Amino acid sequence: DAGVTQSPTHLIKTRGQQVTLRCSPKSGHDTVSWYQQALGQGPQFIFQYYEEEERQRGNFPDRFSGHQFPNYSSELNVNALLLGDSALYLCASSPVGGEKLFFGSGTQLSVL
Amino acid sequence: TQLLEQSPQFLSIQEGENLTVYCNSSSVFSSLQWYRQEPGEGPVLLVTVVTGGEVKKLKRLTFQFGDARKDSSLHITAAQPGDTGLYLCAGAGTNAGKSTFGDGTTLTVKP
Numbered sequence: 001d002a003g004v005t006q007s008p009t010h011l012i013k014t015r016g017q018q019v020t021l022r023c024s025p026k027s028g029h030d031t032v033s034w035y036q037q038a039l040g041q042g043p044q045f046i047f048q049y050y051e052e053e054e055r056q057r058g059n060f061p062d063r064f065s066g067h068q069f070p071n072y073s074s075e076l077n078v079n080a081l082l083l084g085d086s087a088l089y090l091c092a093s094s095p096v097g098g099e100k101l102f103f104g105s106g107t108q109l110s111v112l
Numbered sequence: 113t114q115l116l117e118q119s120p121q122f123l124s125i126q127e128g129e130n131l132t133v134y135c136n137s138s139s140v141f142s143s144l145q146w147y148r149q150e151p152g153e154g155p156v157l158l159v160t161v162v163t164g165g166e167v168k169k170l171k172r173l174t175f176q177f178g179d180a181r182k183d184s185s186l187h188i189t190a191a192q193p194g195d196t197g198l199y200l201c202a203g204a205g206t207n208a209g210k211s212t213f214g215d216g217t218t219l220t221v222k223p
Contacts, residue, residue, distance in 0.1 A: 004154070031209055032209075033209035033210065035213075040215070041215050041216075042116075042200050042202075042213030042214050042215045042216050043155065043200075043202075043211075043213045044213070045210050045211065045212070048207070048209045048210055056207060056209070056210045058210070090154050090155075092154070092209065094208055094209055098208060099143060099160055099204070099208045100157055100160065100208065101145075101157065101208055101209065101211065102157070103154030103155050103156070104154050105152065105153050105154050106152075106153075106154050108152075
C-alpha cells in the first residue's frame with residue numbers, strides 16, 4: 001500500500017518563474033492538503049482540496065493555486081516565484097472526516 | 113490567529129536521560145497531534161489527544177493534554193539516539209486537514 005507520494009523531490013527555479021508540484025494521496029484517501037515548511041519552522045497550511053474543489057485556504061496569496069483530479073491526485077502551482085517561496089512543500093492526505101493526516105516526503109523548492 | 117508555541121526550541125541530551133517538551137496555545141483546539149519529522153521527510157503522526165486531561169502512552173513516550181485543552185506535553189523516558197528528530201505539535205478544529213503547527217523542538221540524543 002503506497003503512502004503519499006510527491007514529485008519532484010527537489011526543484012531549483014529562478015525568481016519570476018512558475019512551478020508545479022504533484023501529489024498522489026494514500027490509497028483510500030480523497031482529501032489532500034498542502035503545507036509550506038520554511039527552514040526552522042513548522043508547516044503552514046496553504047489549502048485543502050476535496051471533491052476537486054478548494055475547501056479551505058490559509059493565509060497565502062493568489063500566486064498559490066491548486067487543482068485536484070478525479071483520481072484524487074493534486075497539483076500545487078506557484079506563479080511569479082519569490083526568493084521567500086524557497087521551502088519544503090508538503091502534501092498530506094486523509095479520508096473524508098478523518099482525523100489523521102498522512103504526509104508525503106515533500107518537494108524541496110529552491111528559488112534563486 | 114491561533115498560535116502554538118513549543119519549548120524548548122532545541123534540546124541535546126545523552127542517551128538514557130529523560131526529557132519533556134511543551135506545546136502551549138492561546139486557543140482551544142478540538143484535538144492536538146504530535147508528530148516527529150526527520151530530515152528530508154514529512155512529519156509522521158505519533159498521537160492524537162482529544163479530551164482535556166487525557167494521557168496517552170506510546171512505549172517510552174507519554175503525551176498529556178491539559179485540562180483546558182490549550183497545552184500539551186511530551187515526555188520521553190530513557191531517550192535513545194533513534195529518538196533524534198524534530199517534534200511538532202499541531203492543533204486542529206473539526207478539519208484535521210487544516211492544522212496549525214508549532215515550530216517544533218529539535219531533539220538530539222547523543223550515544
